[in-house]
Amino acid sequence: MKRELGIARCGLACCLCSENDHCGGCNSGACPGVAFCENRRCSAEKEIAGCWACDSRDCRRGLLQKIKPRAFNEFVRRYGLKMLLDCLEENEKNGVVYHRAGIRGDYDEFDDTESLLAFIRTGKREGRTEL
Template sequence: MKRELGIARCGLACCFCSENMTCDGCDSGACPDKDWCENRQCSISKKIEHCYECNEKCRKGLLSKIKPYAFTEFARRYGKEFLLNCLERSEKNGIMYHRDEINGDYDDFDDVETLIEYIKTGYRPIS
């Protein structure tokens, strides 16, 4: 985990980026998606650094997907540092952000609140 890369504007974990090892995060200018990322453009236009700082709880762009939306909601509720702490703890406990290309253990959810609890505790509820 490259903690210094933190969390992307949309909530994705830049600190785990494995798609492009030369990327230094969405504000570095090196992000391969910087020109088309709706969340980046929107947050820049609102003069905020992250979607979790916005008063609107929208689902546009990458926030239409459960993982970035849940990470954004988690950071809104508990703060970015706690999110990074939870992700770091989970990685040490074998929870994978990326397992097969871009999908990992955080992608197997269909409920935002269940995923937020998983991020917080590192435990998947028994159904």
């Protein structure tokens, strides 16, 4: 995990992205999506750190159409940015996969925000027994 890359303005984890070997993260201006990222543009115009700091909680612009960035933003609202980074780092150490080229990650397997929030906190899926 490259913790110094942090969380993108949309809520995705630059610190765990498979692109982070050649990308300086969302706020570096070197992100491959910098020219077209609606969430980056919007939060910069509003002069806020990211979508989690926005008053528009029901926004579905850009990447907020997907559950993972919406849940990551909600996690930051509830528990803070540091706790999100701490949980992601701990989960990675315990084998939780964010994503890799061609592989859906463990955080992508949810269709319910509250279940995903619980998974971020614990690294365990509710209702599943560990082998």
